[in-house]
Amino acid sequence: MKRVLVIxxxxxxxVVLWQALVSAGLWSPVLLPPPADVARYxxxxxVDGSLxxxxxxxxxxxxxxxxxxCVLGLPLGLATARSKYLSDTVGVLALGLQTLPSVCWVPxxxxxxxxxxxxxxxxxVMGTLWSVLIAxxxxxxxxxxxYVRAARTxxxxxxxxxxxxxxxxxxxxxxxxxxxxxxxxxxxLMAAEIYVTILTGYGLGHLLHFGRELNAMDQVIGxxxxxxxxxxxxxxVLFSPWEKFLQKRWGTGK
Amino acid sequence: xxxxxxxxxxxxxxxxxxxxxxxxxxQRGWLKALDDVSLTVDEGEFVCxxxxxxxxxxxxxxxxxxxxxPESGTLSCDGMPIxxxxxxxxxxxxxxxxxxxxxxxxxxxxxxxLKPSLNKAERVEIARYYLQLVGLGRFxxxxxxxxxxxxxxxxxxxxxxxxxPRILCMDEPFAALDAMTREQLYADLQRIWDQRKxxxxxxxxxxxEAVCLGDRVVLFSxxxxxxxxxxxxxxxxxxxxxxxxLAEHATEITRALKQHNAKREVAE
Numbered sequence: 120m121k122r123v124l125v126i127x128x129x130x131x132x133x134v135v136l137w138q139a140l141v142s143a144g145l146w147s148p149v150l151l152p153p154p155a156d157v158a159r160y161x162x163x164x165x166v167d168g169s170l171x172x173x174x175x176x177x178x179x180x181x182x183x184x185x186x187x188x189c190v191l192g193l194p195l196g197l198a199t200a201r202s203k204y205l206s207d208t209v210g211v212l213a214l215g216l217q218t219l220p221s222v223c224w225v226p227x228x229x230x231x232x233x234x235x236x237x238x239x240x241x242x243x244v245m246g247t248l249w250s251v252l253i254a255x256x257x258x259x260x261x262x263x264x265x266y267v268r269a270a271r272t273x274x275x276x277x278x279x280x281x282x283x284x285x286x287x288x289x290x291x292x293x294x295x296x297x298x299x300x301x302x303x304x305x306x307x308l309m310a311a312e313i314y315v316t317i318l319t320g321y322g323l324g325h326l327l328h329f330g331r332e333l334n335a336m337d338q339v340i341g342x343x344x345x346x347x348x349x350x351x352x353x354x355x356v357l358f359s360p361w362e363k364f365l366q367k368r369w370g371t372g373k
Numbered sequence: 374x375x376x377x378x379x380x381x382x383x384x385x386x387x388x389x390x391x392x393x394x395x396x397x398x399x400q401r402g403w404l405k406a407l408d409d410v411s412l413t414v415d416e417g418e419f420v421c422x423x424x425x426x427x428x429x430x431x432x433x434x435x436x437x438x439x440x441x442x443p444e445s446g447t448l449s450c451d452g453m454p455i456x457x458x459x460x461x462x463x464x465x466x467x468x469x470x471x472x473x474x475x476x477x478x479x480x481x482x483x484x485x486x487l488k489p490s491l492n493k494a495e496r497v498e499i500a501r502y503y504l505q506l507v508g509l510g511r512f513x514x515x516x517x518x519x520x521x522x523x524x525x526x527x528x529x530x531x532x533x534x535x536x537x538p539r540i541l542c543m544d545e546p547f548a549a550l551d552a553m554t555r556e557q558l559y560a561d562l563q564r565i566w567d568q569r570k571x572x573x574x575x576x577x578x579x580x581x582e583a584v585c586l587g588d589r590v591v592l593f594s595x596x597x598x599x600x601x602x603x604x605x606x607x608x609x610x611x612x613x614x615x616x617x618x619l620a621e622h623a624t625e626i627t628r629a630l631k632q633h634n635a636k637r638e639v640a641e
Contacts, residue, residue: 265470268440272464273484273536283483287474369473370518 152337157344160337169326170345177308177322178349184240185304188247189297195248196255196296197281206256213252221246221307225314234317239308246307247300254296258289291369294361301357305350323349376495379488379537380502385417385572386451386461386539388437393446395432405597406432409446412591412600419566419573421587423580423626425634429598430576431544437574438464438542450540460484463533463571467545469525471517477504477528478513484536503531506565523554530562534569543575547582556614559585563611580630581623585614590626594633601633 134154140146141153148156164170199210224245225238232238262285270284286293312324321329323346330338365371390412396403406429414420422430435441436448439458448455450462458464471480481500485491491499504510507527517525526546533541547555563586566573577583583590584606592602604626608618 265466265468266472269464269466269470269472270483271440271458272438272462273532274458274460274487275483279487284472288472290474368476368516368518370516 149334149336152340156337157341160335160341161344164326164338164341173321173323173326174345174349176320177312177324180236180239180322181243181304181308184243184308185247185301187240188244188300188304189251191244192248192251192296192300193255193293196252196257197259197285199252200256200259209252210256213249213256216245217249217253221303222310222314224307225311228311229315234315236317236319238315239311239317242307242311243304246303250303251296251300254292254299255289258292258296259285261292262288290361291365291371294358294365298354298358301353305353309346376491376498379491379495379499382570383537383539385570387416388412388414388540388572388574389447389449390414390433390437391447391449393433393436393443393448395429395436395441395443397432407436407443408597408599410598410600411446414572414574417570417572419575419586419588421575421577421583421590422593423577423583423590423630424593424598424601425595425630426578427598428593428595430593432598434542434544434574434576437540438462440464460487460536461538462540462542463536463538465526465529465533465541465543465546467548469517469522469529471525471528471532473517475517476513477509477515477517477520480517480528481532481535484532488536500531500535503535504528506534506568507531508561521554522550523558526550526558527561530565534565534571539572541571541573543573545577546575548577548579555582559614560611562586567610580627581614581619584608584619584622584626585612592626592630592633594637596637602629604629 137154141148141151161170195209195213199206199213221242224242228238228241232241266284266288267280270280275284308322309324309327312322313328316325316328323342327339327342327346330336330342390410393407393410394405395407396405398404404427406427408429410429410433412420412433422433424430432441436443437455439455439462442456450459455462472483475483478497478500481503482496485496485499488496501510501513504513507530509524509527509531512520512524517528520528529546547558550558559582573586575583575586580590587606590604590606591600592604593599594601604622606622608616608622612619
């Protein structure tokens with residue numbers, strides 16, 4: 120109960136501060152609209168369905184790209200950790216591409232795929248894949264060898280060892296890699312949506328972009344709030360259970 | 374197969390190590406960890422391998438466990454050559470090596486899950502039996518990080534026993550524990566050995582521990598790793614590590630150990 124009060128107090132305080140700054144009249148209301156205006160925009164956008172539609176389109180793109188990135192990244196990361204050749208080739212490639220900010224993929228995706236969903240998907244996959252790959256590789260590589268030895272003495276080998284020992288043993292790395300992959304995917308998709316106008320559906324990034332074009336600051340701030348909210352929600356829904364499991368079993372983070 | 378079949382006491386194995394040699398490449402060149410070592414361990418015998426570090430006792434244990442292969446010579450278990458790991462040989466390491474992603478029960482089930490003849494309920498029943506045997510019946514759902522060092526080694530013992538091996542290989546399993554915990558585990562291990570009838574190969578650098586547990590103490594010396602001397606310990610069981618007779622045996626063996634070391638240093 121006390122925690123809830125603290126949280127409500129903090130965010131309520133932020134809104135009050137915002138309103139106070141608006142009332143002080145330091146900036147034009149075009150640049151800094153009062154909270155009520157933003158709330159009004161959000162309410163309208165919720166009622167006319169445009170916010171839900173944009174969120175749905177964005178989430179669809181994000182989930183599809185993210186799942187593809189993870190499905191490719193997980194086995195590749197395990198493979199590069201186990202094979203010297205793969206690590207010298209695919210591993211180095213991944214390391215290099217991971218340092219590339221994912222927004223840099225946007226021009227290339229545009230030229231290759233045009234203003235299409237494929238371009239969006241490509242950017243999200245590129246944002247996810249490399250960081251997941253590297254995190255899993257790192258996890259599998261830093262595994263205490265005693266786990267595999269112990270498993271061997273109990274009759275585990277080959278695929279069984281990979282799935283029942285190496286993969287779960289790298290779980291702390293896998294989860295942090297997937298979390299990082301999520302953050303990168305989210306960033307790259309927003310960049311892609313802001314830069315690329317496509318006709319197959321407007322996402323949250325597009326709403327943000329149109330807000331800027333129309334000088335509609337209430338829309339810009341409103342959409343930004345929604346983007347932050349989705350990020351928070353994804354963290355709680357997708358990763359919190361895993362982190363709780365890690366905390367319980369490994370006893371970390373206490 | 375039923376639970377009682379799986380839990381039946383299997384006859385322990387006879388182990389034969391025949392002229393085994395094994396070298397390792399180190400920064401200072403090739404190290405002969407084992408030089409023409411031969412050893413026979415009888416069915417149900419408790420043999421302790423003792424010696425200073427680098428004498429090859431752990432290397433020999435790894436070969437018996439099948440985690441490594443010899444350069445020359447052969448090892449066999451009940452006449453069958455040892456080429457790789459097998460469920461007839463359970464292993465316990467100095468580190469507990471428990472899997473942190475599983476709870477206590479999950480760890481003990483790991484080896485049992487690889488036995489296709491059992492169903493889930495039977496596996497759980499067997500795992501519970503072994504956890505009770507090592508005194509952890511009340512901790513089956515605990516997480517590994519919540520256990521003390523001694524409890525972790527107890528789980529590791531239950532995990533090694535669960536697939537019902539005929540040989541138990543133990544590589545300094547109690548070395549990292551405090552003295553009180555160790556003494557309790559000596560008593561428990563002797564009881565379990567008596568109950569489950571295993572052949573046990575126990576590596577340690579603690580002579581008293583070896584005398585307390587072993588039917589026979591095999592003394593190793595390093596560079597190259599060889600068996601120097603063997604001592605039969607005929608003390609009555611269960612043995613108390615603090616008893617006077619035990620201390621006398623330990624003193625005798627320690628003296629021999631020092632003599633071999635001194636001879637080696639003179640020779641060098």
